[in-house]
Amino acid sequence: MLEIRNIDVFYGDVQVIWDVAFEVKKGEIVALIGANGAGKSTTLKTISGIVRPRKGEVIFDGAPIHTIEPYKLIEKGLALCPEARRLFVEMTVEENLDMGSLKGEAKKQRQKTKEMVFELFPRLGERRRQLAGTLSGGEQQMVAIGRGLMSLPKLLMFDEPSLGLAPILVREVFNVIKRIREAGTTVLIVEQNTKQTLAVADRAYVLETGKITLQGTGQGLLNDEHVKKAYLGV
Amino acid sequence: MTSVQLEVLLQTLISGLLLGGLYALIGIGMTLIMGVMKIINLAHGELMMVAMYIAYVLFSSFHIDPYLSILIAAPALFGLGVLLQKYLINPVLKVEAIIPENQVILTVGIGMVLANIATIIFSSDYKTTPVEYATKAWYLSDYWRESPIELSLSMPWSVSFCVALVITASLWFFLTKTDMGKSIRATAQDKDAALLMGVNVERMRVFTFGLGSALVGSAGCLFIPIYYLYPDLGGQFTLIAFVITILGGLGSTVGAIVGGLILGVFESLTATYAGMGWAPVGRFMIFVAALIFVPGGIMSLFKKRRLGK
Numbered sequence: 001m002l003e004i005r006n007i008d009v010f011y012g013d014v015q016v017i018w019d020v021a022f023e024v025k026k027g028e029i030v031a032l033i034g035a036n037g038a039g040k041s042t043t044l045k046t047i048s049g050i051v052r053p054r055k056g057e058v059i060f061d062g063a064p065i066h067t068i069e070p071y072k073l074i075e076k077g078l079a080l081c082p083e084a085r086r087l088f089v090e091m092t093v094e095e096n097l098d099m100g101s102l103k104g105e106a107k108k109q110r111q112k113t114k115e116m117v118f119e120l121f122p123r124l125g126e127r128r129r130q131l132a133g134t135l136s137g138g139e140q141q142m143v144a145i146g147r148g149l150m151s152l153p154k155l156l157m158f159d160e161p162s163l164g165l166a167p168i169l170v171r172e173v174f175n176v177i178k179r180i181r182e183a184g185t186t187v188l189i190v191e192q193n194t195k196q197t198l199a200v201a202d203r204a205y206v207l208e209t210g211k212i213t214l215q216g217t218g219q220g221l222l223n224d225e226h227v228k229k230a231y232l233g234v
Numbered sequence: 235m236t237s238v239q240l241e242v243l244l245q246t247l248i249s250g251l252l253l254g255g256l257y258a259l260i261g262i263g264m265t266l267i268m269g270v271m272k273i274i275n276l277a278h279g280e281l282m283m284v285a286m287y288i289a290y291v292l293f294s295s296f297h298i299d300p301y302l303s304i305l306i307a308a309p310a311l312f313g314l315g316v317l318l319q320k321y322l323i324n325p326v327l328k329v330e331a332i333i334p335e336n337q338v339i340l341t342v343g344i345g346m347v348l349a350n351i352a353t354i355i356f357s358s359d360y361k362t363t364p365v366e367y368a369t370k371a372w373y374l375s376d377y378w379r380e381s382p383i384e385l386s387l388s389m390p391w392s393v394s395f396c397v398a399l400v401i402t403a404s405l406w407f408f409l410t411k412t413d414m415g416k417s418i419r420a421t422a423q424d425k426d427a428a429l430l431m432g433v434n435v436e437r438m439r440v441f442t443f444g445l446g447s448a449l450v451g452s453a454g455c456l457f458i459p460i461y462y463l464y465p466d467l468g469g470q471f472t473l474i475a476f477v478i479t480i481l482g483g484l485g486s487t488v489g490a491i492v493g494g495l496i497l498g499v500f501e502s503l504t505a506t507y508a509g510m511g512w513a514p515v516g517r518f519m520i521f522v523a524a525l526i527f528v529p530g531g532i533m534s535l536f537k538k539r540r541l542g543k
Contacts, residue, residue, distance in 0.1 A: 074432035086427035088420045099420050099431045
């Protein structure tokens with residue numbers, strides 16, 4: 001479904017991504033793990049068109065997407081829950097969800113999808129008229145995920161969904177991600193929370209200083225000596 | 235307080251509110267542009283001046299009522315705003331500049347060019363649109379014979395105020411109920427997140443500049459029946475819009491309405507009790523006081539309570 005073909009990404013003259021290549025197949029949960037500054041977020045930004053690769057290609061659903069305008073991606077079925085949620089804090093929960101469904105089919109299905117989101121997160125239904133900025137961190141993450149779902153994406157990408165959340169909420173977020181996949185959406189997660197991410201991921205790639213150094217199934221990597229030492233602290 | 239004093243006070247408050255309604259419309263235009271573009275449009279008053287000359291020409295050559303000329307001037311100003319944004323401001327936004335305030339300086343330049351073009355075409359004489367209802371007014375005693383005090387309501391001022399209200403209400407509807415309006419607000423709050431939601435941020439900027447220009451343009455048409463017109467009038471209204479924007483909190487539409495009303499009432503009070511010449515002094519006292527005591531604008535006071543911070 002999504003194919004990253006040997007991309008090089010630069011910030012000015014500084015190269016941050018070196019020849020990165022990976023693939024997300026339909027129906028999978030794929031994780032991209034690595035330390036701070038490894039290039040995880042840059043990779044996601046490249047996929048969502050905010051940063052352009054200097055070399056290589058990003059293919060989604062068989063067509064290159066690294067050349068088209070970033071605002072057109074959501075129509076193609078590619079949505080991102082950005083790092084730190086990035087909600088529209090002075091808009092209500094419901095308006096935030098509306099913003100996720102501005103185009104095409106998603107707009108037609110808006111009411112139906114909204115009901116589905118409120119079913120998934122009953123708390124949001126209760127607070128639909130509340131300003132997003134007044135919600136707790138966990139609730140804000142729910143709005144961010146809900147907003148991503150509103151576009152009826154084929155592939156939903158998560159950038160650090162557990163960032164800044166209490167452990168019990170982190171578990172809830174990962175449960176929700178599993179349910180989203182069960183409902184038929186392919187998922188790509190970028191995380192520093194290695195243990196829980198690998199536990200839900202079908203396959204994972206380890207990114208270190210801008211290069212992919214390891215890949216395997218989520219379980220396989222959990223038992224990998226290098227991953228254990230470098231990321232799990234055992 | 236004698237009944238005469240009460241009469242003067244009430245009359246002052248009424249004209250202050252009527253003036254404030256028009257100020258609010260000017261301020262909303264600037265605050266919208268401020269919110270989405272993060273720049274202060276210092277050509278705002280000059281755009282209003284352009285609209286006023288359009289209304290003036292329509293009145294003196296075609297006898298079109300200034301209120302009706304909104305229908306022509308507002309779209310014309312929308313177009314002018316779009317062109318300015320697309321071909322002058324956007325290119326400057328993209329350039330890596332020595333000073334980050336380049337776009338603001340550019341708007342000052344645009345304002346000067348507009349004022350000077352107006353001087354070339356219309357000379358610097360004062361112009362008016364002498365409509366026949368200019369001095370019409372409603373008197374309280376006509377409706378309530380035993381009224382202990384006498385109050386009057388100028389007809390053109392009231393009509394201007396009501397039209398400003400209608401425009402503001404439709405704008406509010408547009409911003410809160412339509413996807414386009416929500417996209418504008420979203421772009422103002424977080425433009426990268428808006429981009430991820432599929433909002434064409436560049437187009438939103440162009441549209442917002444057009445919309446802000448159209449709003450101040452309609453304010454110009456509402457002002458001309460009760461005001462006079464000369465090419466340099468823009469600067470004064472740019473300052474007024476700027477004060478309102480600071481007073482209301484940068485980028486807040488509701489703040490601009492409240493700020494406009496406060497400024498209108500305050501100016502009216504200083505004009506009555508300290509003399510006409512003191513009105514601009516009052517304006518800047520409010521400006522300085524806002525910077526010192528409510529640096530985040532009036533809306534920040536409410537927000538603090540709402541967000542519990």
